[in-house]
Amino acid sequence: MLWVGSAPLSGDGHINISPKGGPDFFGIVSASQFWFMDLTGSGVETTSHLHEPGNARICVMFIAFEGAPKIIRIWGKGRVIENDGAAGGEFAAFVEREKVKTIPGARSIILVDVEQCGSSCGFSVPFYEFKGYRNTLNDFFKKKQDGDMVKYWAYKSQLSVDGLPGMKRGYQYAQKNNVAPLKKFIGKAAPTRPLRAATQISVVQLLLVGILSLVIGILATLTMVSPEVVRRIQSKEVWA
Numbered sequence: 001m002l003w004v005g006s007a008p009l010s011g012d013g014h015i016n017i018s019p020k021g022g023p024d025f026f027g028i029v030s031a032s033q034f035w036f037m038d039l040t041g042s043g044v045e046t047t048s049h050l051h052e053p054g055n056a057r058i059c060v061m062f063i064a065f066e067g068a069p070k071i072i073r074i075w076g077k078g079r080v081i082e083n084d085g086a087a088g089g090e091f092a093a094f095v096e097r098e099k100v101k102t103i104p105g106a107r108s109i110i111l112v113d114v115e116q117c118g119s120s121c122g123f124s125v126p127f128y129e130f131k132g133y134r135n136t137l138n139d140f141f142k143k144k145q146d147g148d149m150v151k152y153w154a155y156k157s158q159l160s161v162d163g164l165p166g167m168k169r170g171y172q173y174a175q176k177n178n179v180a181p182l183k184k185f186i187g188k189a190a191p192t193r194p195l196r197a198a199t200q201i202s203v204v205q206l207l208l209v210g211i212l213s214l215v216i217g218i219l220a221t222l223t224m225v226s227p228e229v230v231r232r233i234q235s236k237e238v239w240a
Contacts, residue, residue: 002026002036004110005059006049006078010195013162014185016045022133024101032114035098036060038080040105040141040149042182044157044166047108050078052164058112065130069122074114081109082168085146104149105141107157107167154179161185163194 001021007013020026025037038047050056058078064070083091083106094109095102144152153170159181165171174181185191 001063003061003063004036004046005061006046006057008049008052008160008162008164008195009055010162012191013164013195014045016043016049016161018043018046027098027100029098029111033112034074034114035094035100035109035111037100037102037106038108038110039103039137040107040152040157041137042156043161043184044170045160046078046110047080047082047157048160048162048164048166050080050110051166051168058110060112063125064122065125065128069125071120071122071125073118073120074112075116075118076112076114079111079113081111083108084169085150103138103141104144105137107153151179156182159184159194162191 001019004018004020005015007015020036020038022037022039025039026034027036028034046058050058056077056079058076060074060076062072062074081091081094083102086092091109094100094111100109141149150169150173153167154174154177155170157167157170158174158179159166159171161184173179
């Protein structure tokens with residue numbers, strides 16, 4: 001079992017923590033890269049945050065419930081490999097290469113590039129006895145066909161609580177078929193419009209910054225040049 005933490009770039013966005021677990025739903029690719037399975041659910045926060053341009057921050061935490069008390073945190077950059085349904089797509093290729101066991105509810109694989117690890121004591125974490133995995137989610141999605149899954153993703157996985165686009169396949173289906181998203185946040189803190197990351201800069205803004213920098217540079221140059229130099233340049237005098 002592991003916990004995943006992520007957040008949008010905007011300071012007004014909501015931090016999210018999701019529990020993940022299950023047999024064969026985690027794997028190590030290399031000394032600095034691992035993956036975990038993202039199963040279908042009513043939320044799509046991790047995927048939405050990682051899809052946001054310029055945002056790939058993720059933190060994964062493990063806790064020892066038996067044996068020596070230990071907490072492990074892994075910080076890194078995450079990338080979503082969505083279940084696109086294509087036989088030759090990236091998802092299918094990754095599943096085959098890494099020998100990943102998928103189930104009908106497998107929505108995506110989150111691939112994490114490790115940047116930093118940290119351990120701490122887990123002295124306050126109680127002992128827990130493992131009794132077994134819950135099969136409710138797995139059994140529920142076994143009954144659904146691929147077309148049913150896309151409709152489910154369109155309704156529950158197209159947007160985050162902040163209105164950021166979630167699963168691409170669900171979002172595209174929702175836009176094409178006019179599927180209204182599930183309302184996930186109610187109350188005075190609920191977003192009234194989709195978030196736009198404060199760090200996002202449009203092409204027009206970059207162009208304006210470039211023009212303004214050019215103008216400032218010209219003005220600064222003219223200010224520092226003496227009138228005599230300007231006169232010589234205008235009269236094309238030869239410099240000795």
